[in-house]
Amino acid sequence: MREERFDVIVVGLGAMGAAALYQLAKDGAKAVGIDRYVPPHVQGSSHGDTRVTRLAVGEGPAYIPLVRRSHLIWRELEAQSGEDLFEQCGVLVMTSSGAPTLHHGVADFTARTTELARQHGIAHEVLTASQIRMRFPQFGPIRDDAIGYFEPEGGFVRPERCIAAQLNAARELGAVLVTDATVRSIRSEGATVRIKAGDRAFVADKVIVCAGMWSASLLGEPFSTLLKVCRQKLFWFKLEAPSIFPEDSPSFILTHGPSETDACYGFPPIPGEGSMKIATEQYSGLHSLDALDRNVSEAEAEEMFRSHVLGQIAGVTSDLVKASVCAYTVTPDHNFIIDEHPTLANVTVVSACSGHGFKHSAAIGEAVAQRCLRGQSQIDLSAFSLRRFF
Numbered sequence: 001m002r003e004e005r006f007d008v009i010v011v012g013l014g015a016m017g018a019a020a021l022y023q024l025a026k027d028g029a030k031a032v033g034i035d036r037y038v039p040p041h042v043q044g045s046s047h048g049d050t051r052v053t054r055l056a057v058g059e060g061p062a063y064i065p066l067v068r069r070s071h072l073i074w075r076e077l078e079a080q081s082g083e084d085l086f087e088q089c090g091v092l093v094m095t096s097s098g099a100p101t102l103h104h105g106v107a108d109f110t111a112r113t114t115e116l117a118r119q120h121g122i123a124h125e126v127l128t129a130s131q132i133r134m135r136f137p138q139f140g141p142i143r144d145d146a147i148g149y150f151e152p153e154g155g156f157v158r159p160e161r162c163i164a165a166q167l168n169a170a171r172e173l174g175a176v177l178v179t180d181a182t183v184r185s186i187r188s189e190g191a192t193v194r195i196k197a198g199d200r201a202f203v204a205d206k207v208i209v210c211a212g213m214w215s216a217s218l219l220g221e222p223f224s225t226l227l228k229v230c231r232q233k234l235f236w237f238k239l240e241a242p243s244i245f246p247e248d249s250p251s252f253i254l255t256h257g258p259s260e261t262d263a264c265y266g267f268p269p270i271p272g273e274g275s276m277k278i279a280t281e282q283y284s285g286l287h288s289l290d291a292l293d294r295n296v297s298e299a300e301a302e303e304m305f306r307s308h309v310l311g312q313i314a315g316v317t318s319d320l321v322k323a324s325v326c327a328y329t330v331t332p333d334h335n336f337i338i339d340e341h342p343t344l345a346n347v348t349v350v351s352a353c354s355g356h357g358f359k360h361s362a363a364i365g366e367a368v369a370q371r372c373l374r375g376q377s378q379i380d381l382s383a384f385s386l387r388r389f390f
């Protein structure tokens with residue numbers, strides 16, 4: 001079989017891979033991106049219309065340069081593509097619980113977010129329950145002791161559009177896209193890496209693997225031990241007519257009880273759609289990817305409405321407009337892994353981006369492209385190294 005030669009191969013063209021391929025092509029590398037489907041698609045972790053973005057990333061300060069840089073890259077891509085990618089509608093983080101809370105593995109998420117904003121000079125307002133009710137009547141039912149954090153520079157990004165914009169730009173800059181081709185093997189031999197995908201063979205100096213929920217099966221140990229894939233459900237509930245839930249609302253994260261399951265997040269209604277998207281985070285892992293049930297049942301929709309909308313959010317009915325299943329790929333500490341593969345030389349692994357990766361993806365793509373082409377990145381990625389687990 002004739003081998004096709006490139007400087008860099010990107011495996012997986014979802015959030016991380018599309019960003020990496022775009023940045024490699026922009027930097028003049030001869031790059032190819034390979035995906036088992038035709039991205040953007042609904043089989044992985046990057047679909048469902050919207051993703052929350054915020055600068056004060058309560059998951060930790062190492063993320064802040066990534067999200068800041070990503071916001072700039074989304075704007076650059078908007079100017080190039082003419083697409084709306086980043087809606088800066090603000091983000092409202094609220095805790096409305098009488099007991100200590102846990103969210104994304106972080107205790108007291110609202111307080112942590114506020115503290116980070118103060119430390120890093122991020123514009124924000126701290127709101128009392130009555131201020132939240134006055135400005136955002138859709139959260140009228142919150143407890144009297146609730147606290148809120150409002151960040152005007154946050155909002156949401158459109159994942160499918162971001163991926164498409166970066167892949168189109170990459171193609172225009174000379175990158176090759178190979179879709180409907182599953183990478184079956186990755187072999188390091190001296191200074192090169194060989195890949196087989198579908199009925200084609202590729203060879204390159206460097207490979208970046210961004211395989212999302214398929215990372216463990218493609219990469220083996222230690223990823224199969226470290227990564228857990230968790231089924232997530234997204235719900236769009238119809239708004240009341242007339243509704244007090246306005247289209248110019250911020251994205252929101254609401255923790256309304258002590259356990260990790262007492263939290264939800266959601267988005268302003270997309271103009272003209274008449275519905276509000278809301279979701280929770282689930283951390284029970286699948287025993288195999290074949291066990292991923294891609295259908296949302298009526299009972300699951302009822303449970304979602306009863307536990308997270310009723311008595312928490314006003315202006316929304318229990319009528320389900322649509323639903324979708326997506327997957328998180330989670331590490332034991334909920335933080336990313338962006339590092340060299342420990343046994344495959346010249347292979348960088350980028351994909352265990354848990355439930356909070358999209359907002360950082362544009363800058364992660366840029367940083368890994370810099371690492372591949374120049375040996376180091378402008379943004380420090382050391383917090384995401386594999387070594388922290390050993």
Ligand SMILES: Cc1cc2nc3c(=O)[nH]c(=O)nc-3n(C[C@H](O)[C@H](O)[C@H](O)COP(=O)(O)OP(=O)(O)OC[C@H]3O[C@@H](n4cnc5c(N)ncnc54)[C@H](O)[C@@H]3O)c2cc1C
Nearest residue numbers: 012014015016036044045046052183212214356357358359
């Ligand atoms: C329900 C849900 C809500 C989320 N909400 C937020 C949010 O509000 N804010 C936020 O910042 N983040 C959020 N995230 C996280 C964010 O969306 C993910 O971190 C990010 O999209 C993951 O991107 P990825 O590139 O790692 O994976 P994916 O986008 O799934 O891409 C992986 C790609 O690899 C391809 N692939 C896999 N194996 C192979 C192979 N062997 N050969 C070829 N191709 C292969 C797949 O086809 C796929 O296209 C959410 C995630 C989910 C699931």
